[in-house]
Amino acid sequence: MMDYDVLILGGGIIGCAVAYELSKYNINIALIEKDYDIANDLSCSNTAVIYDGSETHDDIMCELEKTGRDLIEKHCQKFNIKYNKVGALRISSNQARYNMFDIMHKNARQRGIDGVHIIDHNEIYNIEPNLGINTNKALYSENIALISPYNLAVSYAEVAADNGVNFRLEEEVIDIKNISKGFKVTTNKNKFTCKFVINTISNEISIDNQNEVYSEIRNKKMKYILFNQEVQNNINGVVINDIDDDTFIINISTLSKGNLIGIKSNDYLSLEEELELSESILTGIKKELITNMFTETYSGNGMCIDDSNIKDGYIKVTGNHYAKITIAPAIAVDIEDKIKINMNITKKRDYIDKKREVYVFRNMSKEQRNKIINLDKRYGNIICSCNSISEGEIVDSIRRPLGARTVEGVKRRTGIGLGSCNGSYCNMKIIKILAREMNKSVLSIVDDSMDSKVLVGRIKEFNEI
Numbered sequence: 379m380m381d382y383d384v385l386i387l388g389g390g391i392i393g394c395a396v397a398y399e400l401s402k403y404n405i406n407i408a409l410i411e412k413d414y415d416i417a418n419d420l421s422c423s424n425t426a427v428i429y430d431g432s433e434t435h436d437d438i439m440c441e442l443e444k445t446g447r448d449l450i451e452k453h454c455q456k457f458n459i460k461y462n463k464v465g466a467l468r469i470s471s472n473q474a475r476y477n478m479f480d481i482m483h484k485n486a487r488q489r490g491i492d493g494v495h496i497i498d499h500n501e502i503y504n505i506e507p508n509l510g511i512n513t514n515k516a517l518y519s520e521n522i523a524l525i526s527p528y529n530l531a532v533s534y535a536e537v538a539a540d541n542g543v544n545f546r547l548e549e550e551v552i553d554i555k556n557i558s559k560g561f562k563v564t565t566n567k568n569k570f571t572c573k574f575v576i577n578t579i580s581n582e583i584s585i586d587n588q589n590e591v592y593s594e595i596r597n598k599k600m601k602y603i604l605f606n607q608e609v610q611n612n613i614n615g616v617v618i619n620d621i622d623d624d625t626f627i628i629n630i631s632t633l634s635k636g637n638l639i640g641i642k643s644n645d646y647l648s649l650e651e652e653l654e655l656s657e658s659i660l661t662g663i664k665k666e667l668i669t670n671m672f673t674e675t676y677s678g679n680g681m682c683i684d685d686s687n688i689k690d691g692y693i694k695v696t697g698n699h700y701a702k703i704t705i706a707p708a709i710a711v712d713i714e715d716k717i718k719i720n721m722n723i724t725k726k727r728d729y730i731d732k733k734r735e736v737y738v739f740r741n742m743s744k745e746q747r748n749k750i751i752n753l754d755k756r757y758g759n760i761i762c763s764c765n766s767i768s769e770g771e772i773v774d775s776i777r778r779p780l781g782a783r784t785v786e787g788v789k790r791r792t793g794i795g796l797g798s799c800n801g802s803y804c805n806m807k808i809i810k811i812l813a814r815e816m817n818k819s820v821l822s823i824v825d826d827s828m829d830s831k832v833l834v835g836r837i838k839e840f841n842e843i
């Protein structure tokens with residue numbers, strides 16, 4: 379007798395989407411994630427671009443993006459997540475790139491992607507009146523949307539957990555071995571047997587721990603600069619300044635009303651040079667308006683669903699694509715189809731495809747607010763004055779299925795700490811509520827992972843903590 383029918387390794391957005399799709403069936407499933415929380419490495423930005431397949435050279439990625447986008451739009455509606463269809467404008471300060479726009483436009487038509495147009499000067503400035511450069515030709519896609527990737531990943535995971543998927547957090551997979559009619563998966567805490575393994579951490583770990591070397595890896599560094607909402611000349615949607623084959627700048631108006639600029643270049647650039655390039659899109663930016671800067675790996679390499687060992691019960695997902703969030707639900711549905719063919723599974727009769735309700739105080743009318751405060755007084759206690767987030771929302775984010783266990787987990791689920799104070803006024807309050815709800819000492823509360831304790835000790839004078 380196996381411990382599980384299916385073990386999903388990794389609780390990133392792909393692992394969560396797979397757990398959601400498979401939770402409809404009468405099978406015993408666990409998901410193993412080494413971190414304190416699911417989707418932990420989505421933490422760098424609170425906004426994801428949902429692509430439409432028109433920007434990629436790769437036909438397979440295009441199909442995955444198209445399917446993924448359609449699914450995400452439906453899922454956002456189902457889970458009550460804001461799907462912000464803002465459109466994307468591709469401009470260039472280098473006129474030699476204009477013929478690329480024609481090629482991309484032709485490709486979009488051939489691939490059956492509607493809503494992608496070549497537009498002229500007037501249309502460009504109707505869409506983005508505050509653009510930093512003067513340009514006469516652009517490629518515009520109406521389809522591009524912005525969403526909160528955590529909200530999506532957490533929704534997949536909550537529905538999967540409510541339908542019986544066992545989420546094993548803080549457990550690291552160290553070995554996967556093929557045994558007769560299945561697999562033995564060893565973690566730092568347990569050993570499990572299962573019939574089927576879906577490995578979404580396979581960039582790091584493979585069967586029998588043989589890490590594979592992927593040739594042709596074209597990973598490049600991408601610098602991100604996050605500006606606060608005080609940047610005056612606002613940009614409405616996504617804008618890309620396509621400079622040459624190796625250089626582009628992308629501006630994303632984030633859901634927290636700031637701007638995220640990404641700069642991809644093979645050359646080393648100083649911050650001044652980066653700001654100057656960014657001004658081609660977003661004018662009025664200054665160093666003082668920067669709230670965060672980070673460098674990430676940008677990868678145009680495709681994602682691969684490797685089912686070469688499917689007869690043994692093993693599927694692995696590899697690749698680190700820039701549109702992995704967009705593609706995640708398409709990968710999950712493909713894996714679901716493969717499992718249906720290779721395992722004798724039936725649908726659950728009592729499956730509930732619904733996320734438990736979330737009350738977002740700042741989006742409620744006065745009547746709704748009064749009603750909820752009457753039910754639970756904690757909704758009347760505002761913890762974050764930048765974004766009007768109440769104690770009730772924080773407590774709910776901790777008590778939900780797969781609730782937050784870390785400061786970062788509370789921030790992602792509620793949006794607290796994303797206002798102009800950057801969390802400086804509410805961090806301590808979050809720590810206090812987490813400690814109270816989890817019945818722990820404030821000293822043991824972590825920011826986002828095991829070695830990220832936020833407090834080192836108590837100072838006598840501040841006894842209220």
Ligand SMILES: Cc1cc2nc3c(=O)[nH]c(=O)nc-3n(C[C@H](O)[C@H](O)[C@H](O)COP(=O)(O)OP(=O)(O)OC[C@H]3O[C@@H](n4cnc5c(N)ncnc54)[C@H](O)[C@@H]3O)c2cc1C
Nearest residue numbers: 388389390391392411412426427550551700701702703704
């Ligand atoms: C800066 C940036 C911006 C991006 N913007 C977009 C965007 O706008 N639109 C878009 O579509 N995509 C975007 N992406 C792509 C996408 O967000 C990333 O690829 C995503 O963060 C990775 O997704 P994942 O959560 O599936 O991670 P994965 O790496 O696929 O998840 C693997 C999970 O496995 C866990 N794990 C690893 N090893 C083990 C182990 N041994 N045992 C147990 N668990 C383990 C990890 O903790 C992790 O949670 C962006 C990526 C970056 C870096």
